[in-house]
Amino acid sequence: MNTLLSSLPSFERLGRIPLYIPGKPIQEVQRELGLTSIVKLASNENPWGPTEAVKARVAAVVAGTDVEGLGLYPVSDGWYLRQRIAQRKGLPPDRIVLGNGSSEILEMVAKAAFLEGGSAVVPKHSFAIYGIATQTAGGRLIESRASTTELDADDILRRVEPDTRLVYLGHPNNPTGVRLERAALERLVRGLREDIILVVDQAYAEYEEPGEYPDAAGYLDERPNLLVLHTFSKIHCLAGMRIGYGMGSKEIMQYLERVRSPFNTNLLAQAAAEVAVQDLAFEAFSRQKNREARAAFGTEAARHRCRLSGTSGNFILLESAYPAAELFQELLKRGVIVRPMQGYGLPNHIRVSFGKPEEMEAFWRAAAPLLDGGC
Numbered sequence: 001m002n003t004l005l006s007s008l009p010s011f012e013r014l015g016r017i018p019l020y021i022p023g024k025p026i027q028e029v030q031r032e033l034g035l036t037s038i039v040k041l042a043s044n045e046n047p048w049g050p051t052e053a054v055k056a057r058v059a060a061v062v063a064g065t066d067v068e069g070l071g072l073y074p075v076s077d078g079w080y081l082r083q084r085i086a087q088r089k090g091l092p093p094d095r096i097v098l099g100n101g102s103s104e105i106l107e108m109v110a111k112a113a114f115l116e117g118g119s120a121v122v123p124k125h126s127f128a129i130y131g132i133a134t135q136t137a138g139g140r141l142i143e144s145r146a147s148t149t150e151l152d153a154d155d156i157l158r159r160v161e162p163d164t165r166l167v168y169l170g171h172p173n174n175p176t177g178v179r180l181e182r183a184a185l186e187r188l189v190r191g192l193r194e195d196i197i198l199v200v201d202q203a204y205a206e207y208e209e210p211g212e213y214p215d216a217a218g219y220l221d222e223r224p225n226l227l228v229l230h231t232f233s234k235i236h237c238l239a240g241m242r243i244g245y246g247m248g249s250k251e252i253m254q255y256l257e258r259v260r261s262p263f264n265t266n267l268l269a270q271a272a273a274e275v276a277v278q279d280l281a282f283e284a285f286s287r288q289k290n291r292e293a294r295a296a297f298g299t300e301a302a303r304h305r306c307r308l309s310g311t312s313g314n315f316i317l318l319e320s321a322y323p324a325a326e327l328f329q330e331l332l333k334r335g336v337i338v339r340p341m342q343g344y345g346l347p348n349h350i351r352v353s354f355g356k357p358e359e360m361e362a363f364w365r366a367a368a369p370l371l372d373g374g375c
């Protein structure tokens with residue numbers, strides 16, 4: 001790019017920030033490759049919903065039989081949904097913020113923290129938005145140590161610098177599917193300087209076994225610098241609605257409220273999420289299906305001598321001898337969309353989301369001939 005804009009310092013800097021590359025949509029693959037049967041295992045969505053109750057609520061809002069109508073602005077701060085989340089989480093509603101997807105909250109907190117510059121510590125191989133949100137808000141990125149098999153809380157603490165304002169932690173992390181043990185999480189939560197906001201992104205927490213998962217929300221009353229995020233895009237199966245939430249101290253909320261766009265979450269999303277957040281049975285069902293998909297994937301991968309990593313979330317990393325970009329293209333031609341991981345510092349890994357059994361069969365039908373002889 002060599003235009004007038006690119007000579008401006010702000011655009012020159014923006015031009016150097018990596019673009020977020022989303023999973024390829026089914027319609028796009030149909031259009032580009034002329035395929036009719038396509039399986040998408042690229043964006044860690046839940047294939048088992050949304051539930052009929054959620055759809056009925058959305059239909060009622062659309063039909064205007066609900067109190068609100070599509071022609072009216074939604075409740076700007078999602079008061080009703082925040083009440084429901086508060087009941088579920090045992091936290092006052094004024095300690096909850098909603099976002100247009102949890103991605104928006106990742107951006108909101110960066111915008112607030114880097115108004116006067118500063119840095120964020122982000123573990124290697126983390127969800128791309130942490131780095132993008134930091135840099136587009138004017139922050140500097142410090143990468144801490146992590147691998148495909150572990151996160152390192154102590155290295156995060158070591159990397160903190162005097163101008164550090166934020167730490168982002170995916171817990172479990174996407175794409176590596178790993179999380180911290182309770183003791184390590186505690187060292188991080190309690191060991192971090194109190195003027196640094198610790199964002200613990202728990203987008204996949206609901207897929208963890210209840211009782212075994214060290215939930216960072218347990219430290220919210222102790223640490224006013226903690227922000228714990230959840231999304232309705234994963235186990236709640238509302239990715240298309242774009243809605244997520246954050247939990248933190250009243251103080252953090254007051255600052256986030258200053259950077260939140262008015263009406264940032266829409267009417268349909270708020271209504272759908274009000275129903276979804278109460279449906280523990282659907283969560284348990286989805287968790288069980290995910291457990292089954294992970295076990296079946298492990299069995300099939302062993303048959304093909306594939307190397308896997310990740311034990312959390314609704315996805316898995318598969319390492320192959322092929323460059324990820326090539327394997328991705330070959331699978332695409334066969335109607336299977338996965339996510340190549342070269343942009344995450346993993347040039348030979350693809351990430352596969354767990355779909356329904358028939359979708360996973362389609363994956364192996366396409367992948368096996370490519371991978372046979374050992375991944």
Ligand SMILES: Cc1ncc(COP(=O)(O)O)c(C=O)c1O
Pocket residue numbers: 043044100101102103104127170172173174201203204230231232233239242243244
């Ligand atoms: C770790 C993690 N956090 C946050 C998100 C964003 O979710 P959303 O913006 O849909 O709530 C994702 C999406 O893939 C994710 O993997």
